[in-house]
Amino acid sequence: MGTIEGPTEISSRHLSTRMSTLRPSPIRALLRLVDQPGVLSMAGGLPALSALDADRVRAVIESVLDHGGALGPTALQYGPTEGVDPLRRRLAGMLSAELPTDADDILVTTGSQQGLDLLARASIDPGDVVVVEAPSYLGALQSFSVAGARIVAIDGDHDGIDVDRLAAELAGGLRPKVLYVVANFHNPTGAVLSLDRRIRLVELAEHHGFFIISDDPYGELRFAGPPLPSIAALGVGRPVSIVRLGSASKILAPGLRVGWMTGPPALLEAAGRLKQSADLHTSTLSQLVVAELLADEGAQRAHLDRIRSRYRERAGALSDALGADLGERVDFSPPTGGMFTWVTALDGTDTVELFPRAIDHGVAFVPGAAFSVDGGGFTGSLRLSFATLDPTRIRIGVARLIEAWRP
């Protein structure tokens, strides 16, 4: 009976409509080229390996597995979906520095990426509007897209998302269900949302009834400038829903996959219910390790100080090299925290075209198009991470980038 189908054809009949229409990102395919020997990568958002304190982690794991002989096996056993008590209590204490938070108000997640995904699934009906800042974190775009959201991107600048523009869209009839924002050291732009705009966002959320997801993986990585009140703190006492997402990935270790979420009861409860079927719970061992690492407040403070000073130095090296060598051809703002510098070409360079030339010259970045909702924007921009490489390698990387830049 005709040709025999191969396994791919047979199994693709079993995909849902959405999966069979979601095309793999061409940028992702491009980024596979990053991991080649000899390529200095400023592409990934990877913390410096030297910033991951393996010695302290090893000591803590031994203590977690040894503890009274009883906690040991507990670290290997099933745990509650919402997270283990020691971690939830510890996080509540930490978050209470900003806003009073109970352990019961915390859902531990498998990285904050899971928090985003659970929230998208808990809140989005197909066609619901989600507002994001453009450019935007790719992982957030993916979670919202898979949930069927219509994503509306509002441009940002050095002060974060353009709130006037958002207000105008809302006045014009835009009815978002969710606004997603990274207020501190935005990925990919490094921008810090200004205080004025934070206040306006909360007012708009109250007036128009959307809720805010405030994703804050980089807040602790501030190495210049004063801290600003969080969006959640600005929302206190107002009838607004604000969900905060946090992560151990940038302050301890991404490989542990521990994040957390706190916010209004119905959303938290719904996210928790979805987490039951998503992965039952987050690794018990990882949770207890993070709880124990955070428990030693002095050591953690010293650890954060080390990371901040290291990233300050690296960000400075990157800014200096870019300013000295590409100054007239690019625009960028020296970052005040986080892990990223956003560079925009002033000479018409297309960064997707630049990418393979850069790889040939032994340096990698992420083309701006990767952070575009439709995959076609920001063709003149690129993201550089200053977290992964030391200053010397950063300078060599920028020199290689300049070589590649010349047509």
Added chain:
Amino acid sequence: MGTIEGPTEISSRHLSTRMSTLRPSPIRALLRLVDQPGVLSMAGGLPALSALDADRVRAVIESVLDHGGALGPTALQYGPTEGVDPLRRRLAGMLSAELPTDADDILVTTGSQQGLDLLARASIDPGDVVVVEAPSYLGALQSFSVAGARIVAIDGDHDGIDVDRLAAELAGGLRPKVLYVVANFHNPTGAVLSLDRRIRLVELAEHHGFFIISDDPYGELRFAGPPLPSIAALGVGRPVSIVRLGSASKILAPGLRVGWMTGPPALLEAAGRLKQSADLHTSTLSQLVVAELLADEGAQRAHLDRIRSRYRERAGALSDALGADLGERVDFSPPTGGMFTWVTALDGTDTVELFPRAIDHGVAFVPGAAFSVDGGGFTGSLRLSFATLDPTRIRIGVARLIEAWRP
């Protein structure tokens, strides 16, 4: 204007339609009562704490964190979505004992629960039919329900799902997209799907074009009877899609949250794409620990032998106690592997009503209704786990159950 809304009312407006219609399970609320001091629990599917080899895990973690000084930080760093190479290679070797499997054909998941959830999201359009065996694993029902599936339950017996009944439904026009099956030591019934039924299932899948999810967390826990060929092995060379789900939870440690999936390319690729936004990747530390534990094949074989002989002893103690004391009032089959015994009352006892009395008497089980698609079936049955308690406690537990049984 008017009354001020509380945070719950505000945030519940932000739920998606599906979440606001999914009601929390009353059985789950009941099961919160299990964790009371003094209650001997045969409710949870928790491996014996003594079966979790914390010493071996500690040694392996030290080796993972020490390894050449370089692998240490790697265990704490971001990793690829599909899983780290050492684990994928190790799993491929292990699975190849049954069916040739490449490392590239494996997607590592955050427990096999995540595998189920990703598959449900990758394949199900709202209204698509999923066939399950009744009673069924609650976590599977949740994942399929959240994805919008219409779940059709086909009764099972001591030989697993009733394939004649399924064939009749298919002949009558039932058009499932997926069939979900736990062929070895089913949860909750402990049944092993007979060879004849395995063969028929594969034929039906081929003829009617549905795909099979073969979930096998308990296959290695056989302590009596001969092994049977897997459904995947029976499907070789036929134009059928069969996805295999595996898990480290019952053979090593559930707290690590490591599972795996292998199957046809399109489904695997789609599940991997969803995993990017679901949690980026599974804990790198957990993956490397599992890879290292499995690498010592002699130690792992000895470990499995110990678990099997421990569970054999406990299953025997449970069967003996049930037979001696409740023999005339219940029906059950002595299990040949896995972790569970399914007990059905012959005297009209309602196990949801029995539950609070049992808790009062200091023993816990899971009422059969927890495994029913509509939450209302199997009111005369209950699930007992023989994995968690030692034989003495199992005998005391059964004695307490009998006390509670008497009205």
